Amino acid sequence: MEITRRDLIKVSATITVLGTLGRASVAAHDPLPSWNDGPSKEAILDFIHDTTDKSSSKFVPAEERFATFDQDGTLWVEHPIYSQVMFAFERVFVLAPQHPEWKTTEPFKSVLADDKEAMAKFTLRDLEEILFATHTGMTVESFQTIATDWTAKAKDQRWKRPYTDLVYQPMIEVLRYFREKEFKTYIVTGGGQDFVRSYAERVYGVPPQNVIGSALDLHYEYDKEGQGVLMRPPKLLLNNNLSGKPEDIYLFLGRHPKAVFGNSTGDQQMEEFTQAGGGATLMMMVLHDDAQREYAYGPARGLPDTKVGTFTQALYDEAKSKGWNVISMKNDWKRVFAFEQ
């Protein structure tokens, strides 16, 4: 059969149509639809491409694909106060009848009096006392029930929605996209491991065994019926913050992650540790610079220093000098929450 010029035109037209369809199809399957085009989105897409394309020099076998995510301020709102601290304060009210002495004893007295000024000045020691008083002395199963019940009912005051609605939609997309590309996604949080595990699977698609957090030194003992139970004593085993993050990542995983998302000085060492693993790595830091849609705080780049989830100028400078990517909530995120239309 002779190929005529008309045939060639037909073929060419077909290729053009297919090409257009192809591009349309790619656009329809944007894995990160809540992200604006820009350096942050590009860094994520490039990293996923490089590590999952077999022909790439940065290819990473599926069994080595691990990504770690801080939670407070990285996956959900941490302002004006960590949700878990709200949970602890509300537990003080629930438990107060069993502790009449709390009415006259700090730090409980201020919580029960709803003395916001005093609470804002709580030291770490005060918070620890409240956390131990409200989070320990029960079985692990009892704690799961208490935490689950609270999360189902409690609401944030600004948005009048459950705290679990206040997860960042762009980050939910990142978690899903990483898992779609056979990355194991881990939450590595300064928050309580068992608290976060009580909702992480439902909210983030992250099962309990993929949540690494601050954890109590659990105690196995026998109850009156001779049944073994795991009790929660007022003793911390893992303080999963700052240097604790790389220490606990190695304890749980025995390796460096390939990608990491954080937002504060508590994540600095985990970011460094990821980069130190070598090969293809992705270090991301969320900067809260969107007072309108969420909150604005740093103090990096002159944003207010609110003491919660601090992103210092020194950390910002380290990020820039080491080639970590700073995500601007304001510029990089098309929307912040799933409930925004």
Added chain:
Amino acid sequence: MEITRRDLIKVSATITVLGTLGRASVAAHDPLPSWNDGPSKEAILDFIHDTTDKSSSKFVPAEERFATFDQDGTLWVEHPIYSQVMFAFERVFVLAPQHPEWKTTEPFKSVLADDKEAMAKFTLRDLEEILFATHTGMTVESFQTIATDWTAKAKDQRWKRPYTDLVYQPMIEVLRYFREKEFKTYIVTGGGQDFVRSYAERVYGVPPQNVIGSALDLHYEYDKEGQGVLMRPPKLLLNNNLSGKPEDIYLFLGRHPKAVFGNSTGDQQMEEFTQAGGGATLMMMVLHDDAQREYAYGPARGLPDTKVGTFTQALYDEAKSKGWNVISMKNDWKRVFAFEQ
């Protein structure tokens, strides 16, 4: 078309042939070929059937399928001395030139003199001193290299083979079968977590993040070049034995396992904890009653008490009274090692 008697005979013959092939095919696919028929093999097969057949009342969704395995004496030989202790003793020789004082200081003196009588009397404190002296003071990466090098070269004296050849073939089949049925298989060992992680993937198909073991309180610090490194200090964080096993399983997984394999008093609480999770559960205990092919020790059922991996009569009685299954190496295992033909 009329169906003749001859047609029916043909169809019937075909069905018979297919049926035979079907059975042959089932036999060819016995997932546990190194196990003799008997109550232990039956308990495993029944458990897997019940938990993975959607029509079963004991069905367990794939995301809840977790099985935990002790290592020493359950997955590989622990007699006459734990491999990791052999590793520590050999490290004493390697490090001795840097520690001239060891020649005259116990417990190192006895190790260097190869004084077997003295070594047999080492207390836990002696062993801890040797483990700390040989396992700490380096980065996590250095330790991986040292451990990997040793495992590649070291040989057991009885079989003249690498320790990693001394894994029980019937248990390798169990690990594989569980994973084939979408169970996540975890090693939960009193041995050092990082030591076991150095070979577990190659030997058992269990990746580092699925090994839970005794672990040091790692320390993240900065080296002379300002690079963050994870150091191994002489301080234990997790003593993953006895009550430590359920405590650490919950720390890592946030749940009860569905199946458990152990062999000594160190596994008792992990067996109890699995059963306490309720629903479909499988509790298995390996009894070393095969002096010929491996070793015989208890002291359950009058077997000698060798102090390593003790299976007491009290534990045996608890197992029987609670419906746990005791595996007789002698009767239940067709062969012990892969290198046996």
